Amino acid sequence: DMPDNDTLIIVLGDVDALFIAHMAEGDAVMLSMTGNKGAKSHPIGTGPFRFTKWVRGDRVEMVRFDGYWNPELPYLDKVTFKFIGDASAQLAALKAGDILVLENMRYYAQEEGKGCTSEEQAAFAKELASFGDVYVNDAFGTAHRAHASLDAITRHIPVAVAGFLMRKEIDYFNRVFSQPVRPVAAIMGGAKVSDKIGAINNLLRRVDKVLIGGGMMFTFLKAQGLEIGNSIVENEMLDTAREIMENARDSQAKFYLPVDCVVADRVEPTANIRIIPVQEIPAGWSGLDIGPASMRLFAEALQDVRTILWNGPMGLFEMEPFARGTFFMAHTLADSYALTIVGGGDTDVAVHTAGESSNMSYISTGGGAFLHLMEGKELPGMASLNDGKK
Numbered sequence: 001d002m003p004d005n006d007t008l009i010i011v012l013g014d015v016d017a018l019f020i021a022h023m024a025e026g027d028a029v030m031l032s033m034t035g036n037k038g039a040k041s042h043p044i045g046t047g048p049f050r051f052t053k054w055v056r057g058d059r060v061e062m063v064r065f066d067g068y069w070n071p072e073l074p075y076l077d078k079v080t081f082k083f084i085g086d087a088s089a090q091l092a093a094l095k096a097g098d099i100l101v102l103e104n105m106r107y108y109a110q111e112e113g114k115g116c117t118s119e120e121q122a123a124f125a126k127e128l129a130s131f132g133d134v135y136v137n138d139a140f141g142t143a144h145r146a147h148a149s150l151d152a153i154t155r156h157i158p159v160a161v162a163g164f165l166m167r168k169e170i171d172y173f174n175r176v177f178s179q180p181v182r183p184v185a186a187i188m189g190g191a192k193v194s195d196k197i198g199a200i201n202n203l204l205r206r207v208d209k210v211l212i213g214g215g216m217m218f219t220f221l222k223a224q225g226l227e228i229g230n231s232i233v234e235n236e237m238l239d240t241a242r243e244i245m246e247n248a249r250d251s252q253a254k255f256y257l258p259v260d261c262v263v264a265d266r267v268e269p270t271a272n273i274r275i276i277p278v279q280e281i282p283a284g285w286s287g288l289d290i291g292p293a294s295m296r297l298f299a300e301a302l303q304d305v306r307t308i309l310w311n312g313p314m315g316l317f318e319m320e321p322f323a324r325g326t327f328f329m330a331h332t333l334a335d336s337y338a339l340t341i342v343g344g345g346d347t348d349v350a351v352h353t354a355g356e357s358s359n360m361s362y363i364s365t366g367g368g369a370f371l372h373l374m375e376g377k378e379l380p381g382m383a384s385l386n387d388g389k390k
């Protein structure tokens, strides 16, 4: 609840239609985080509105975003979209029901604090804060970054709160880490151990089972002295992989590695393919997916679990012959009675491609932020919020 003449500052998340619906008569300033600086078109926001033909300093064009647009929504006529040119002049002209959309914050060096002084960054954050009375951060996907519009800004605004999406993300995550329904399993995949090492270590202390698939499995296999042919491997991670497996032996968590894999003589869809036990990978061949025996093993290991966290594909699922392990996991989670929480950009794509996105309990909208949480770290974009207690 906020007074009608107050201005909301919203950092855009994925479901900002909610905010527009809740705005009532107030006005709002939206800060957008998405949109690649280098690209010619910069869609911002994936809620009901999407803007294309984004040229810096121009007006934006609003286009229909299929699947979200509902012309019956009453608040739509109240909203006039403006694009930042001279923000202060446009701010002064804001009327109740208006929304002013600011361009991608990362156009400014002060946002990331690179290539400017810390004083300049602080001044930028203060200026942004002066745009409104109440700050709402709903951009979970960027919450792991301590940028000006996510962190420093909150030191200059009395009420800084989490948006609906941010709350939903944290609520689901807490169902894995604080008071989860046990047993809890974490399935980890993806290309590299180094990307996920922090997460794996943290998970071993918190969950009951850790299942490893994807390219990172080969670093673990090599660390055990097995031949892995041309499979992807991080040689500088072999000691770390050994330590993880030793820690797993001492921890309550059970650690599962694939027992077979799909190997190919080339990394191409038309390659020759074999399914073999992991200890028999031929020289010159690459392991590109978990095999059917591993799928069985993983499905059995998940039989008794009541909460499942999944991050990272089981294989090179972008190529059809190596997608079966990943799709199998998607179907297994979809059919499971457990609470299923999925995170990671590529895993999200895989679950959608498998046609199972609506059958997961929750799919996180954050890649880096999700990984950050799995590592047991605090999110700067969450820690900066004061819930109005300042």
Ligand code: ADP
Pocket: 189, 190, 191, 192, 195, 213, 214, 215, 216, 232, 287, 288, 289, 311, 312, 313, 314, 315, 316, 317, 318, 343, 344, 345, 346, 347, 348, 367
């Ligand atoms: P996410 O984005 O879900 O966190 P990652 O970015 O960590 O996942 O890893 C996804 C990538 O890992 C995918 O592009 C996939 O093709 C690749 N990958 C998985 N298994 C293998 C493998 N055996 N060999 C090569 N690449 C793999």
Ligand code: MG
Pocket: 344, 345, 346
């Ligand atoms: Mg990825």
